[in-house]
Amino acid sequence: MSPDAAGRWEVVIGLEVHCELRTETKLFCGCRNAFGEEPNTNVCPVCLGLPGSLPVLNRQSVEYAMRIGEALHCDIRPSIFHRKNYFYPDMPKDYQVSQYDEPINSDGWLELPNGKRIGVTRAHMEEDTGKSTHMGGGGRIGDATHSLVDYNRAGVPLVEIVSEPEIGSAEEARAYVSELRAILVATGASDGKMEEGSLRVDANVSVRPRGSTALGTRCEIKNMNSLRSLGRAVEYETGRQIDLLESGDRVVQETRHWNEDEGRTSSMRSKEEADDYRYFPEPDLVPLAPDDQWRKAVRDSLAPMPSDRRRALASAAHTEPAAVALLVEQDLDGLVLAAIGAGADPRIALNRAANEVAADPDGAARLSAESFARVVTLEATGKLTATQSKQVLAAMLAGESDDPEAIAEDRGFEAMDTSALQAVVDQVIEANPGPWQRFLDGDPKVSGLFIGQVMKKTQGQADGKAVTRILQERRDG
Amino acid sequence: MKTAVDIAEAVRTGERTAAEVVEEHLGEIERREPEIHAFNLVLADQARQAAADVDRRVAAGESVGRLAGVPLALKDNLCTRGLPTTCSSKILDGWCPPYDATVVERLRVAGAVFVGKTNLDEFAMGSSTENSAFGPTLNPLDTSRVPGGSSGGSAAAVAAGFSPLALGSDTGGSIRQPAAFCGVVGVKPTYGAVSRYGLIAFASSLDQIGPFSATVADSALLLEVIAGHDPLDSTSIPQPAPSLMEAVEAGVDGLRIGLIRELLEGIDPDVAARVREAADVLSAAGAKVEEVSVAATIYGLSAYYLIAPAEASSNLSRYDGVRYGLRADASDITAMYEQTRAAGFGPEVKRRIMLGTYALSAGYYDAYYGQAQRVRTLITRDFDAAYEHFDALLSPTAPTTAFAFGAKTENPLAMYLSDVCTIPSNLAGHPAMSVPFGTGDDGMPVGVQVLAPALGETVMFRVAGALEAAATAATVMA
Numbered sequence: 001m002s003p004d005a006a007g008r009w010e011v012v013i014g015l016e017v018h019c020e021l022r023t024e025t026k027l028f029c030g031c032r033n034a035f036g037e038e039p040n041t042n043v044c045p046v047c048l049g050l051p052g053s054l055p056v057l058n059r060q061s062v063e064y065a066m067r068i069g070e071a072l073h074c075d076i077r078p079s080i081f082h083r084k085n086y087f088y089p090d091m092p093k094d095y096q097v098s099q100y101d102e103p104i105n106s107d108g109w110l111e112l113p114n115g116k117r118i119g120v121t122r123a124h125m126e127e128d129t130g131k132s133t134h135m136g137g138g139g140r141i142g143d144a145t146h147s148l149v150d151y152n153r154a155g156v157p158l159v160e161i162v163s164e165p166e167i168g169s170a171e172e173a174r175a176y177v178s179e180l181r182a183i184l185v186a187t188g189a190s191d192g193k194m195e196e197g198s199l200r201v202d203a204n205v206s207v208r209p210r211g212s213t214a215l216g217t218r219c220e221i222k223n224m225n226s227l228r229s230l231g232r233a234v235e236y237e238t239g240r241q242i243d244l245l246e247s248g249d250r251v252v253q254e255t256r257h258w259n260e261d262e263g264r265t266s267s268m269r270s271k272e273e274a275d276d277y278r279y280f281p282e283p284d285l286v287p288l289a290p291d292d293q294w295r296k297a298v299r300d301s302l303a304p305m306p307s308d309r310r311r312a313l314a315s316a317a318h319t320e321p322a323a324v325a326l327l328v329e330q331d332l333d334g335l336v337l338a339a340i341g342a343g344a345d346p347r348i349a350l351n352r353a354a355n356e357v358a359a360d361p362d363g364a365a366r367l368s369a370e371s372f373a374r375v376v377t378l379e380a381t382g383k384l385t386a387t388q389s390k391q392v393l394a395a396m397l398a399g400e401s402d403d404p405e406a407i408a409e410d411r412g413f414e415a416m417d418t419s420a421l422q423a424v425v426d427q428v429i430e431a432n433p434g435p436w437q438r439f440l441d442g443d444p445k446v447s448g449l450f451i452g453q454v455m456k457k458t459q460g461q462a463d464g465k466a467v468t469r470i471l472q473e474r475r476d477g
Numbered sequence: 478m479k480t481a482v483d484i485a486e487a488v489r490t491g492e493r494t495a496a497e498v499v500e501e502h503l504g505e506i507e508r509r510e511p512e513i514h515a516f517n518l519v520l521a522d523q524a525r526q527a528a529a530d531v532d533r534r535v536a537a538g539e540s541v542g543r544l545a546g547v548p549l550a551l552k553d554n555l556c557t558r559g560l561p562t563t564c565s566s567k568i569l570d571g572w573c574p575p576y577d578a579t580v581v582e583r584l585r586v587a588g589a590v591f592v593g594k595t596n597l598d599e600f601a602m603g604s605s606t607e608n609s610a611f612g613p614t615l616n617p618l619d620t621s622r623v624p625g626g627s628s629g630g631s632a633a634a635v636a637a638g639f640s641p642l643a644l645g646s647d648t649g650g651s652i653r654q655p656a657a658f659c660g661v662v663g664v665k666p667t668y669g670a671v672s673r674y675g676l677i678a679f680a681s682s683l684d685q686i687g688p689f690s691a692t693v694a695d696s697a698l699l700l701e702v703i704a705g706h707d708p709l710d711s712t713s714i715p716q717p718a719p720s721l722m723e724a725v726e727a728g729v730d731g732l733r734i735g736l737i738r739e740l741l742e743g744i745d746p747d748v749a750a751r752v753r754e755a756a757d758v759l760s761a762a763g764a765k766v767e768e769v770s771v772a773a774t775i776y777g778l779s780a781y782y783l784i785a786p787a788e789a790s791s792n793l794s795r796y797d798g799v800r801y802g803l804r805a806d807a808s809d810i811t812a813m814y815e816q817t818r819a820a821g822f823g824p825e826v827k828r829r830i831m832l833g834t835y836a837l838s839a840g841y842y843d844a845y846y847g848q849a850q851r852v853r854t855l856i857t858r859d860f861d862a863a864y865e866h867f868d869a870l871l872s873p874t875a876p877t878t879a880f881a882f883g884a885k886t887e888n889p890l891a892m893y894l895s896d897v898c899t900i901p902s903n904l905a906g907h908p909a910m911s912v913p914f915g916t917g918d919d920g921m922p923v924g925v926q927v928l929a930p931a932l933g934e935t936v937m938f939r940v941a942g943a944l945e946a947a948a949t950a951a952t953v954m955a
């Protein structure tokens with residue numbers, strides 16, 4: 001695809017995210033909801049779909065679904081379950097109990113760190129299928145000699161979150177899933193593990209002439225197991241569709257399989273072959289209508305969402321929400337907010353948290369906001385240089401002590417007073433007449449040489465900014 | 478033969494042993510079952526063991542349940558732990574459920590003695606038991622005739638004296654119509670009154686388990702034991718079982734009873750005559766009886782034959798050869814599905830799966846399934862309107878008495894018409910029961926159907942009790 005071609009087209013992406021809920025038990029039976037156990041051990045007549053068995057809805061799964069709905073600003077409505085009928089060996093009843101035209105959550109939105117809102121069409125409940133392993137072929141059912149089915153996953157509660165087709169790039173798709181994952185984890189409903197399949201993403205990708213408002217023909221991409229593969233798959237598929245359209249072909253509506261090793265998508269089935277799912281209301285379940293009291297309890301129990309946390313930190317630190325997204329993601333916003341509350345300089349607190357603290361998650365867990373505020377203040381007031389402050393913080397994170405003043409004293413750290421520093425700077429100027437002349441001639445690059453020399457002479461105790469200031473005074477004065 | 482009420486009393490007081498009772502019934506089974514074929518499986522050893530257990534408890538002075546020592550036959554679509562449960566279909570070949578249905582569990586606790594699993598139309602789809610993969614059941618009153626269906630085996634077991642009690646399931650009349658054909662009492666309770674957990678589904682929104690017995694009081698007793706909320710069935714009504722025994726003899730003085738006009742049309746004249754006589758009898762007993770129109774009932778059959786097959790097409794998908802039952806040896810998964818289901822299901826089951834699949838197809842859903850659900854709402858509405866003026870309603874149970882084998886097998890529509898009077902109650906979720914009331918011109922029994930509003934079992938048993946008393950008196954007089 002040429003850059004010109006890329007400029008003529010724009011991609012439109014809608015995402016369907018299946019989220020396994022972290023309930024104790026499955027959606028319709030008392031079997032444990034657990035990952036990675038001996039196959040077919042967490043099963044019973046209900047989740048095996050044995051004749052005569054009947055489903056009973058798990059209250060905790062409804063609670064989690066409502067939390068997700070609240071967190072995504074959805075309308076939470078009375079809902080019903082439908083049966084989605086199709087034959088597949090890992091589906092014990094040969095129908096999936098899901099929600100269809102009356103889902104529990106609809107019409108919500110999610111805010112990306114950059115402030116853009118992506119519409120959430122719906123977030124409905126359904127049961128997971130079992131897991132098939134196709135043996136003796138290429139891993140597909142068609143060329144297998146036999147298949148093994150593990151029904152431990154059958155009946156595990158899922159919430160499927162469907163976005164509006166409002167995502168405009170592979171990068172934005174990754175940002176959406178990343179943000180959604182953080183929200184799902186914050187609600188307590190999910191562990192957010194894409195690698196273990198507890199979060200599964202399908203992407204509906206189409207392209208259209210840039211500026212057009214109509215949607216192009218879409219393809220649904222499946223089998224992306226990480227944020228990275230989501231990005232790669234969407235990039236690939238976008239290019240594939242643009243190439244087709246540029247060469248005068250058309251895109252065929254179909255489901256495509258992402259192959260991580262080959263780095264490309266391939267056709268699974270076209271729309272013509274698509275199943276007629278014969279949806280109809282599940283007669284074995286009754287309508288679900290959470291009362292106001294329950295809804296209020298769910299609302300009140302929700303932890304703050306990532307976007308709220310970004311806003312809170314950004315406002316306290318006088319910066320933009322996008323600038324603190326990583327800190328929130330790393331769960332360091334609480335520490336920084338508390339340090340600012342204790343009087344720490346916001347800019348230095350953000351910096352030290354984003355670099356030194358973030359680099360040591362174990363140490364971060366030990367670090368008290370109060371001690372952190374103190375080391376930041378030592379730096380902000382010039383009592384410690386930046387270099388010294390980082391060393392003190394590293395010692396605190398390593399668990400040496402939570403008293404920054406004591407560590408600084410132990411190390412013999414004292415910010416040099418200005419007159420002592422001036423003397424050292426003068427010595428260095430004297431010893432380097434050639435570079436000094438170049439500095440006087442306006443070559444800014446040589447200032448690094450002077451700072452380095454001063455640092456060497458003072459064993460790193462000098463403040464680099466103070467050295468620069470003295471150099472400028474000598475030049476200008 | 479003694480009634481269940483008498484047997485339970487005699488066993489409890491030590492007047493008779495459960496062992497004697499069960500031997501008496503097993504003897505009857507041995508004598509006539511080879512001819513009648515009421516059972517897919519006779520549980521002689523298990524029954525003797527269960528009876529011995531009851532006797533041991535009685536001897537030890539332990540408390541025994543309300544059905545202690547009473548022989549009981551289970552329709553073979555009710556799951557019994559470790560015992561074959563076939564639905565009279567080849568597709569469940571070799572399958573033994575690892576669990577008991579809720580009703581089975583409640584009956585075990587009550588001390589009932591299971592004597593066998595009874596024959597049925599495959600997956601309860603039929604009105605004559607001719608659709609069983611294991612051959613038909615014969616009507617014990619005239620073996621040239623069908624016992625009705627789909628619970629024909631259960632009705633025949635009670636009529637032949639194999640057991641005083643039996644359980645059936647009723648989706649469109651599958652308890653009431655065979656009860657009428659075999660001259661016994663059959664009850665379809667309010668939808669949700671009896672747990673469906675462990676009943677192998679035909680049409681989930683219509684299926685309901687219910688009693689067969691020789692007397693109205695025995696059905697009342699059995700229903701009291703099996704009804705009541707079950708947390709394993711989401712559609713189970715959160716209420717305890719109703720008290721019905723007193724209702725049987727409470728009389729009908731002051732009750733308002735409506736004779737459904739639409740369900741007297743197209744009925745054999747002898748059957749219609751018995752129903753009118755039943756109305757007269759109730760009137761004489763102090764009830765106020767009038768004709769009433771429940772107009773939408775005439776659309777019941779059409780709606781039923783969309784809704785029931787639609788649900789069945791989905792419920793029966795799981796018989797795919799993957800996990801249990803029959804599996805055809807085929808080269809790939811699709812061929813395995815096709816060959817398994819082609820070999821495992823009989824023609825009527827296939828017909829209904831196809832009907833139901835079609836009714837739910839994209840583009841047809843609204844015209845068929847959607848429309849049928851609207852009719853269902855209309856029927857409920859018309860019933861509700863009638864119940865503003867009446868406490869119970871009356872109709873024939875079936876348009877005819879028991880017909881001859883083969884009379885309707887070539888014409889599915891004629892067979893379907895056999896359920897025209899019973900289907901409306903299933904669509905509305907209301908209780909209804911069949912009470913024997915005289916005979917037709919052919920000497921075969923006629924069943925009168927008593928219908929009541931949702932959870933109206935008490936008034937229904939009052940009317941049934943009064944009809945039974947009158948019918949018994951008439952027999953004595955004759």
Ligand SMILES: [Zn+2]
Pocket residue numbers: 026029030031042043044045046047048155
């Ligand atoms: Zn289970």
